[in-house]
Amino acid sequence: AQKITQTQPGMFVQEKEAVTLDCTYDTSDQSYGLFWYKQPSSGEMIFLIYQGSYDEQNATEGRYSLNFQKARKSANLVISASQLGDSAMYFCAMSRSGGSNYKLTFGKGTLLTVNP
Amino acid sequence: DAGVTQSPTHLIKTRGQHVTLRCSPISGHKSVSWYQQVLGQGPQFIFQYYEKEERGRGNFPDRFSARQFPNYSSELNVNALLLGDSALYLCASSQTGYHQETQYFGPGTRLLVL
Numbered sequence: 001a002q003k004i005t006q007t008q009p010g011m012f013v014q015e016k017e018a019v020t021l022d023c024t025y026d027t028s029d030q031s032y033g034l035f036w037y038k039q040p041s042s043g044e045m046i047f048l049i050y051q052g053s054y055d056e057q058n059a060t061e062g063r064y065s066l067n068f069q070k071a072r073k074s075a076n077l078v079i080s081a082s083q084l085g086d087s088a089m090y091f092c093a094m095s096r097s098g099g100s101n102y103k104l105t106f107g108k109g110t111l112l113t114v115n116p
Numbered sequence: 117d118a119g120v121t122q123s124p125t126h127l128i129k130t131r132g133q134h135v136t137l138r139c140s141p142i143s144g145h146k147s148v149s150w151y152q153q154v155l156g157q158g159p160q161f162i163f164q165y166y167e168k169e170e171r172g173r174g175n176f177p178d179r180f181s182a183r184q185f186p187n188y189s190s191e192l193n194v195n196a197l198l199l200g201d202s203a204l205y206l207c208a209s210s211q212t213g214y215h216q217e218t219q220y221f222g223p224g225t226r227l228l229v230l
Contacts, residue, residue: 004158033216043204045159045221052216091158095215102215103149103172104208106158 002027004092004107012113013082020067021077021110023092029053032096034075035104036066039089048090051075082114118143120209120222128228129197137192137225139207145220147171147213148190150182153204153224165190166213194227202229 003026013019025034036048051059051066059066067076079086089111093104121140129135141148147166151159161174165184179195188209194201204226208219 031215035218037221043206043224043226045206045208047218047220050216050218093158102147102213102217103161103164103174104151104159104219105161108156108158 002029002032002094002096002105004094004105006092006107006110008110009108010111010113012115013079015084015114015116016081018078018080019082019112021079021090021092021112023075023077023107025073025075025092025094027073027094027096029096032094034066034068035093035095036064036075036077037091037093038086039091039109041088045091049077079112084114084116087112087114120207120220122205122207122222122225124225125223126226126228128230130230131197131199133197133229134193134195135197135227137194137205137207137227138189139192139209139222140189141207141209142220145209145211146188147210148184148188149208149210149213149219150190150192151206151208152176153206154200154202159206162192164213171213197229199229202227 034051037045065078089109093106149164150162153159163182164172168184184190204224207222210217
């Protein structure tokens, strides 16, 4: 069974600084995808970044980068130059290949607060 | 282009009642998935549909059912509501639902069962 672990219930960062949100995963699959989503208080899940298990380069999307360490089964999200609007819940999620079920498995999330 | 839309945005029901939640995917997307998110947790997978066929089902009781229409929109039905069904219900769409595709989420429906 797949499992996502986010060990930081809450994180604080000063505006304009960088922050790393931790994510570890457990799977026996060889092919899988890792995603990060942002959920503001409004509730909508906003896609941030994707990393495939066979991708050799770490994914980057603007101020977001994913520090993918396959051997350690970690997929940490790095947000550079934090902004006040980055304050939200952040979820790490994993999808798997095989079978007919392509569900996302989510962690419990990390609440990020950006201080001015 | 319009994103994933869901209706209604909020809903209050009493125990034992039935509820229907609706979702319209992004244009061109043929796969729709439903997730339940209770307070303080990450979303939990309920169903995935592709081309009107159920592709997967999560660990939810038979009170939960869904269907997908020819225009790829979808409905989630919950019968005999329990207090524990109170949650944010999220719909996500993707082109084919393949595991390496990004699923794009709608704003959700907040269901409160009294």
